Amino acid sequence: MSALDPRAQDGAKPGKKKILVPKVENGHETMVEIEVDDVEGPQWGPRDSMRLVNHELVRVDAVDKVTGRARYTHDVRLPGMLYAKFLGCPIAHAEVTVDLGAAKKVPGVVEARVVREGEVKFVGQPVAVVAAKTREAVEDGLRAIVLGVKPLPFAVTREQSLAANAPEVNRRGNASKPNEDGDPEAVAKAFEGCAAVIEATYEMPTQHHACLETHGAVVDVPTNDAATVYHSTQATYASANEFKGPLKVKEVEVVNEHMGGGFGSKFEAGVEGRVASELARDLKAPIHLMLSRRDEFLCAGNRSGCVQSVKLGGDAQGKLVAMQSSIDRLGGLGGGSHAGLPYIYEVATSARTMRSVYTHLDANRAMRAPGHPQASFGMESAVDELAYALGVDLVEIRKRNVGDVHRRQLDRVAREIGWNEHPHKTKPDLSDATTKVGIGFGLSVWGGGGHPECRVTVEISPDGGVRASVGSQDLGTGVRTYVTAIVAEELGLPMSGVTARIGRTSYGPANASGGSTTSASLAPAVKHAAFNARKAFAEALAKTLKSDASEIVFDVQGVYDARSKRRLAWKDACATLGPAGISAIGEWQANLASNGIHGVQAAKVRVDTRTGELKVLKMVCMQDCGLVLNRTGARSQIFGGMVQALSYALFEQRVVDPDLGIAMNANFEDYKLAASLEIPEMVAILDDEDTRGVIGIAEATVVPGHSAIANAVHNACGVRLRSLPLTSDKLLLGLAGLKKG
Amino acid sequence: MGDPKRSGVDLSRRGFLKSAGGLAAGGALGESALSAANSGLLGDGVERLSGEVEIELTLNGAKRKVKVEPRTTLLSALRERIEPPLSGTKEVCDMGSCGACTVHVDQKPAYACLLLAVDCVGKSITTIEGLAKGDELHPVQKAFCEHDALMCGFCTPGFVMALSACLDAKPEATLDELKEACAGNVCRCGTYPHIFEAAVAAQRAKQGAKR
Ligand code: FES
Ligand code: FES
Numbered sequence: 011m012s013a014l015d016p017r018a019q020d021g022a023k024p025g026k027k028k029i030l031v032p033k034v035e036n037g038h039e040t041m042v043e044i045e046v047d048d049v050e051g052p053q054w055g056p057r058d059s060m061r062l063v064n065h066e067l068v069r070v071d072a073v074d075k076v077t078g079r080a081r082y083t084h085d086v087r088l089p090g091m092l093y094a095k096f097l098g099c100p101i102a103h104a105e106v107t108v109d110l111g112a113a114k115k116v117p118g119v120v121e122a123r124v125v126r127e128g129e130v131k132f133v134g135q136p137v138a139v140v141a142a143k144t145r146e147a148v149e150d151g152l153r154a155i156v157l158g159v160k161p162l163p164f165a166v167t168r169e170q171s172l173a174a175n176a177p178e179v180n181r182r183g184n185a186s187k188p189n190e191d192g193d194p195e196a197v198a199k200a201f202e203g204c205a206a207v208i209e210a211t212y213e214m215p216t217q218h219h220a221c222l223e224t225h226g227a228v229v230d231v232p233t234n235d236a237a238t239v240y241h242s243t244q245a246t247y248a249s250a251n252e253f254k255g256p257l258k259v260k261e262v263e264v265v266n267e268h269m270g271g272g273f274g275s276k277f278e279a280g281v282e283g284r285v286a287s288e289l290a291r292d293l294k295a296p297i298h299l300m301l302s303r304r305d306e307f308l309c310a311g312n313r314s315g316c317v318q319s320v321k322l323g324g325d326a327q328g329k330l331v332a333m334q335s336s337i338d339r340l341g342g343l344g345g346g347s348h349a350g351l352p353y354i355y356e357v358a359t360s361a362r363t364m365r366s367v368y369t370h371l372d373a374n375r376a377m378r379a380p381g382h383p384q385a386s387f388g389m390e391s392a393v394d395e396l397a398y399a400l401g402v403d404l405v406e407i408r409k410r411n412v413g414d415v416h417r418r419q420l421d422r423v424a425r426e427i428g429w430n431e432h433p434h435k436t437k438p439d440l441s442d443a444t445t446k447v448g449i450g451f452g453l454s455v456w457g458g459g460g461h462p463e464c465r466v467t468v469e470i471s472p473d474g475g476v477r478a479s480v481g482s483q484d485l486g487t488g489v490r491t492y493v494t495a496i497v498a499e500e501l502g503l504p505m506s507g508v509t510a511r512i513g514r515t516s517y518g519p520a521n522a523s524g525g526s527t528t529s530a531s532l533a534p535a536v537k538h539a540a541f542n543a544r545k546a547f548a549e550a551l552a553k554t555l556k557s558d559a560s561e562i563v564f565d566v567q568g569v570y571d572a573r574s575k576r577r578l579a580w581k582d583a584c585a586t587l588g589p590a591g592i593s594a595i596g597e598w599q600a601n602l603a604s605n606g607i608h609g610v611q612a613a614k615v616r617v618d619t620r621t622g623e624l625k626v627l628k629m630v631c632m633q634d635c636g637l638v639l640n641r642t643g644a645r646s647q648i649f650g651g652m653v654q655a656l657s658y659a660l661f662e663q664r665v666v667d668p669d670l671g672i673a674m675n676a677n678f679e680d681y682k683l684a685a686s687l688e689i690p691e692m693v694a695i696l697d698d699e700d701t702r703g704v705i706g707i708a709e710a711t712v713v714p715g716h717s718a719i720a721n722a723v724h725n726a727c728g729v730r731l732r733s734l735p736l737t738s739d740k741l742l743l744g745l746a747g748l749k750k751g
Numbered sequence: 752m753g754d755p756k757r758s759g760v761d762l763s764r765r766g767f768l769k770s771a772g773g774l775a776a777g778g779a780l781g782e783s784a785l786s787a788a789n790s791g792l793l794g795d796g797v798e799r800l801s802g803e804v805e806i807e808l809t810l811n812g813a814k815r816k817v818k819v820e821p822r823t824t825l826l827s828a829l830r831e832r833i834e835p836p837l838s839g840t841k842e843v844c845d846m847g848s849c850g851a852c853t854v855h856v857d858q859k860p861a862y863a864c865l866l867l868a869v870d871c872v873g874k875s876i877t878t879i880e881g882l883a884k885g886d887e888l889h890p891v892q893k894a895f896c897e898h899d900a901l902m903c904g905f906c907t908p909g910f911v912m913a914l915s916a917c918l919d920a921k922p923e924a925t926l927d928e929l930k931e932a933c934a935g936n937v938c939r940c941g942t943y944p945h946i947f948e949a950a951v952a953a954q955r956a957k958q959g960a961k962r
Pocket of ligand 1: 841842843844845846847848849850851852853862863864865
């Protein structure tokens with residue numbers, strides 16, 4: 011639905027209009043109606059007239075990042091600061107007592123505290139904290155804590171949770187009441203007319219965000235009812251409120267200059283923020299409490315797994331006719347997320363049931379496109395299976411059941427991956443060859459629209475300096491860079507003429523970075539602020555030059571007054587301003603943003619049928635996202651999404667021992683991420699036929715890559731892997747099964 | 752790079768000293784490790800490892816005095832003990848499996864989380880802060896900026912140090928060799944295609960400079 015949906019405009023007050031915008035909370039998007047001014051505002055203008063925006067930009071903070079100067083929360087050092095770390099519960103479900111006597115006596119340890127006693131409901135849940143002068147003393151202190159752990163019956167797998175005598179995980183039942191959609195009887199009837207019907211169950215494990223900078227905060231000692239908190243957060247502006255309570259202060263300044271990833275897991279202050287605040291307040295010492303890598307794996311969120319059973323039928327041409335699905339979301343103690351089936355495909359008649367199955371594991375959190383990679387895997391696998399059953403080309407079946415944009419992108423991506431000359435378009439390669447190459451596809455959608463939350467200030471000072479300030483944050487997406495580019499473009503300045511200031515609460519309201527909403531929320535407000543600053547500057551100059559504001563032009567050569575035909579260098583023009591200079595505010599402008607993006611990805615893989623080795627050879631992504639703010643940065647985002655999906659396809663899964671209830675791979679040695687040797691040739695194509703306003707790109711790019719890879723494996727050798735990760739043992743078992751027939 | 756022979760680390764000793772899991776209650780630590788430090792038994796049977804010694808490290812060309820414990824890693828010495836701290840080197844896994852803490856020790860890449868600070872006395876250590884010559888960036892740093900080979904930037908110092916060590920030792924390194932040189936580094940943001948572009952550009956710049 012467009013951000014300017016006419017259906018929403020009824021009943022607005024004069025001079026106002028009502029529009030629908032996406033609202034994202036914790037990464038989950040819903041559409042809400044808001045009222046905005048119906049006035050002429052700034053425009054992006056034609057793309058070919060742009061000088062900086064929509065170009066290949068070098069990040070303005072790149073030098074800080076390659077020289078080690080960029081300061082992350084982990085790097086903050088304050089005088090008298092104490093380091094603190096948690097001790098986590100070693101098993102999934104237990105009655106815990108904490109004895110701190112010995113820990114408190116360890117030299118260097120300043121404080122040891124209980125974080126939680128009594129029933130502990132997941133492995134890794136923090137039960138105690140130690141604060142000490144050195145990291146070594148923290149470790150000694152943690153080792154000296156004596157935990158009394160009385161194991162309680164636990165359920166860490168879906169099967170354990172649903173078993174007859176399962177221990178209670180959730181008071182309202184270990185499975186939630188299923189949410190039902192569609193008419194199963196109509197679907198049953200529709201299957202009767204299908205040319206082919208497939209039935210299968212697809213499973214996905216829990217994936218971790220694995221941010222390289224762990225969660226945490228450095229909390230300074232509160233003074234005079236105010237405090238400064240350095241926080242690795244996706245919500246610099248909003249998270250200030252969360253610290254006020256535990257710090258017992260009225261004002262909190264959150265500082266977040268740079269952060270090492272978030273991916274949806276860093277919206278809240280969390281137990282680490284609360285405990286760090288309490289320690290700083292009570293001990294009157296700054297506290298550095300960043301999660302250890304193990305804690306990060308066990309108590310900082312994850313992407314929920316799922317089990318999805320699908321029955322899908324189509325007609326002889328590949329039109330999808332009927333679908334019945336049932337989905338279990340596996341979000342540990344959380345509800346899990348799943349975007350629902352038939353996801354983005356049009357199926358004439360469909361019905362589904364969906365529920366959450368709870369286990370004694372850390373609750374899931376939003377993770378880049380929550381619920382979408384899961385839905386993608388279920389749907390793309392099923393569509394693929396049906397295509398082979400019907401003998402329809404894998405690209406054709408998709409084109410028959412999606413909209414125009416996806417169709418156009420499918421053609422382009424198919425060409426780029428080599429589909430047109432690929433010999434196995436309707437059947438997998440079942441020859442005796444020992445190495446085989448296959449191709450697979452997957453599609454994505456996402457909202458990525460904006461909403462009015464940001465307030466941007468653009469200041470022009472008499473010495474010629476320009477700065478733009480807003481309390482937003484950069485998760486790695488390049489926010490400072492596009493803020494700089496938009497302001498510089500509007501004022502006719504080079505990138506170096508503008509300083510973008512973000513990452514502080516006091517820089518002004520900004521939305522939390524979730525659901526790819528940052529660009530579409532922030533960029534319009536930046537443009538508006540720059541536009542207002544330019545207008546105010548033109549008016550001030552018009553007075554000085556006895557001209558008219560409409561005659562003043564700002565371009566790369568400086569300032570030009572068309573009336574007097576006088577040209578002023580930027581600095582000289584600024585020098586005419588009073589000591590206060592210009593200060594202008596900008597807010598969100600609906601006409602500068604849009605909503606709803608599409609992508610298509612393809613993967614080419616090589617399978618060695620002797621060893622089961624799977625190598626991804628090439629991946630292609632075509633993605634639209636409205637006006638691209640920074641083309642290089644957008645490609646980085648696309649690559650990033652593809653790499654994370656490839657990593658999920660090949661390696662990633664949380665492993666918890668079902669008999670012992672202990673975590674088996676809460677570290678980077680055993681939880682493998684794709685790295686340089688696994689990265690295939692990658693092609694990112696920006697869909698320039700999209701002429702809309704700004705839309706966020708991040709989420710959509712992570713949605714379909716693993717599905718495309720799994721589909722490519724089947725295309726290569728005839729083995730359908732219905733659970734991730736796509737490991738060699740599963741592949742070899744599948745190949746052996748094929749041989750037996 | 753995690754190769755103990757190349758980085759000169761005694762892995763078993765370090766693993767023993769740092770006793771990874773914080774889960775064991777009252778874990779006992781043996782005595783043989785305590786030769787250079789004070790040791791003593793506290794009440795409750797908790798044995799402690801502590802006692803600081805002052806050592807001198809050669810960091811980015813300058814001699815720097817720092818107080819460390821025998822078990823203090825080079826990474827911890829850089830980030831937490833030296834004044835002012837050198838926090839450009841990142842801690843991500845603290846167990847040699849991510850490459851974020853890569854520094855140069857006598858021109859060779861090494862994981863600072865796998866080195867004991869006391870073992871680095873007398874060696875020449877370069878960190879990310881010392882890689883540029885004044886304002887002149889190393890070709891790898893420059894190429895990383897130009898090719899957008901970074902997003903959040905938390906892995907960046909490690910990648911830059913791994914690739915610069917490779918290219919400084921072998922300016923004609925091939926793309927495959929460059930991929931191998933950073934095979935132990937992890938980037939969660941997934942910047943790899945741009946990292947490879949940057950590595951090749953830096954290689955060309957180095958070759959050009961040689962001619
Ligand atoms: S922090 Fe040293 S290798 Fe990960
Ligand atoms: S740039 Fe974020 S981890 Fe590499």
